[in-house]
Amino acid sequence: MENNIDKHLKIKKKLKIIGIILIVVGLGCVIAGFIDIARANNSYSAPKLFFLLIIGFPLLFGGIACTLWGFAKEMARYAKNESVPISNEAGQEMSTGLQGITHAVKQGLKDEEKIIxxxxxxxxxxxxxxxxxxxxxxxxxxxxxxxxxxxxxxxxxxxxxxx
Ligand SMILES: [Zn+2]
Ligand SMILES: [Zn+2]
Known part of the structure; x- marks a missing residue:
């Protein structure tokens, strides 16, 4: 179990690192592409690095998706870890309360059912x-x-x- 969790955490960590790298690389490509387009517009020549935009955008979105997924899973895990004990406690309290009520009702019925x-x-x-x-x-x-x-x-x- 522990190993699986560790492995899972490592995968998520990798995912976040890959995501951030993709964002940085993608953003670099997009910026470089835009700079090239701006320069090409200024010099009235065809942009040579237009392909950087084509590469950069999917990288950027892929990176954002990876990062969000990595963090979303983590957030979901925290939410789960925090909500489970609360619901357990509430459930226990409720079941204890219900048991008490059931016991009292049973006892009450017993007394009523008896002729002393x-x-x-x-x-x-x-x-x-x-x-x-x-x-x-x-x-x-x-x-x-x-x-x-x-x-x-x-x-x-x-x-x-x-x-
Ligand atoms: Zn009568
Ligand atoms: Zn008697």
Missing amino acids: CECGQQNDKGSNFCSACGRPLSKKCPNCGNVLEQYDKFCSKCGKEME
Whole structure:
């Protein structure tokens, strides 16, 4: 991994050096070509170094492209390196938060799903008798026949108050 990164960095470094050399050479060619055209215009003779412009421009643009590519990759790498830990931290915090919420919700549901007997035993919802002491955990509403938990004060169906 390390070697690959080093190799990659070296390639990018070369790319930037090549790019800068191309820019310098291309720029030199373009300037020389322009100077020749200016001189040719002044002396009313055909420019002899016009080919320098033809060579110079692609070199210049190629050099700019190489340099930009070399730096763009580097910038992308920095952006990636900086954004990844942040998103990791945020993700961890979020997942921890979510875990906490999920745990709380689960715990809440568990408590709601349990019927706590007078003896302290937690019985699953729907249990008719305590699994520890055998006390009845449910009763029927005398008004509508709805099955209620032992300690419900009002019927959830008809609203009748239990004795
Ligand atoms: Zn019990
Ligand atoms: Zn009822």
